Structure formats: C-alpha cells, structure tokens
C-alpha cells in the first residue's frame with residue numbers, strides 16, 4: 001500500500017524461528033527510546049482472536065495452507081487498521097516482530113506462490129521503511145530454540161525452515177537490510193539503530209512555506 005504522508009517509521013524484523021528477533025527488538029527499542037523516539041512494538045500473529053487461533057494451530061494441528069493464509073491476512077488487516085497506521089500517523093517508530101514477508105516465506109514454504117502473497121499483502125499493508133532480515137541457517141536457529149528450552153513447534157521443522165529461508169533470500173526490496181544473526185546482539189543493534197537514525201534524519205525535509 002502507498003503510505004499516506006506521515007512522519008512515522010515502520011521497521012520490520014523478519015527471519016526464521018530462533019534467529020533472535022525478540023532479543024534484538026528489545027535491544028533496539030530500548031536504545032531508540034533512550035534517544036528520545038516514541039517506539040511502538042507489535043507482533044504477528046497478533047494477540048487478537050485470529051492470531052490466537054493461529055498460535056493454537058501450531059500445537060493443535062495446522063490448518064490447510066489456503067485457510068491458514070486467509071487467517072494470517074485477516075489478522076494483519078486488523079493490525080494494520082487498528083495499530084500500525086494510527087501509530088505511524090502519530091509519528092511513532094513502529095517495530096514489528098514479523099509481517100507479511102513471513103507469510104510469503106512460511107505459507108510459500110507450504111506450496112503457495114510467495115510472489116502472489118507479497119502482492120496481495122502490499123495491496124492493503126504499508127510497506128516498511130526498513131526491513132531487517134536476520135539470517136541464520138536452520139541448523140543453528142533450531143539449536144538456539146532447543147537451548148532456550150522450547151520444543152520446536154509445527155512451523156519449525158528443518159526442511160520447512162530451509163524453504164522459508166530460501167524465500168526470504170529471494171525477496172528483493174530497496175529497504176531490505178540483511179544482517180548475519182551470528183553477530184553479537186550489540187553489533188546488530190548498533191547497525192540497526194544507525195540506520196533508523198539515518199532514515200529519521202532524511203524524513204526531516206525542508207520546512208514548508
């Protein structure tokens with residue numbers, strides 16, 4: 001979706017399960033708040049009714065790919081209208097833990113056409129200013145999941161994650177930044193905070209009139 005004129009920034013974190021998105025989002029949000037930004041965070045699937053149903057399906061048994069896709073899109077429509085667009089309009093930095101690139105990568109890994117999925121989403125969902133792809137091979141990401149004591153869920157099987165990673169690697173967007181998730185939390189955070197600062201500065205254009 002073409003963005004309405006607003007002063008906010010949309011920053012999206014993507015990558016397969018276990019790459020460290022949540023840790024990184026905490027570190028980046030904290031630093032940006034110290035620097036004086038208003039930061040709003042969200043995650044998908046959301047904690048709304050569609051999102052809760054999707055999370056339950058990860059352990060109770062997955063839906064058919066098409067039904068699952070529709071539920072992720074319904075969940076996102078509510079997120080965009082209820083949280084993302086209003087926060088951007090206020091001028092906040094909106095940070096998302098997963099967005100429609102995950103739908104392309106994961107539902108694409110189940111055999112749906114990931115390019116069509118991107119197109120469908122971009123009809124209603126604002127494109128990010130910055131898309132952080134934390135990249136890690138699935139062997140390593142599954143190892144991290146095991147280390148934190150979580151049993152891998154149905155979304156997290158090795159072969160599926162390999163396919164999802166291949167789709168992430170095929171997505172080309174001018175705002176995409178790939179970062180090696182084996183780097184330290186601090187190194188990754190600093191690279192992201194620097195880029196957000198650059199984007200925020202570029203937003204301050206000439207004063208009208």
Ligand code: TYD
Nearest residue numbers: 017044045072098099102103106107155156
């Ligand atoms: P995840 O971020 O792992 O949630 P949690 O922090 O609760 O473990 O997301 C749950 C799963 O949902 C994850 O394996 C990826 C999957 N997913 C999709 O398949 N499609 C999507 O569009 C999104 C947003 C997530």
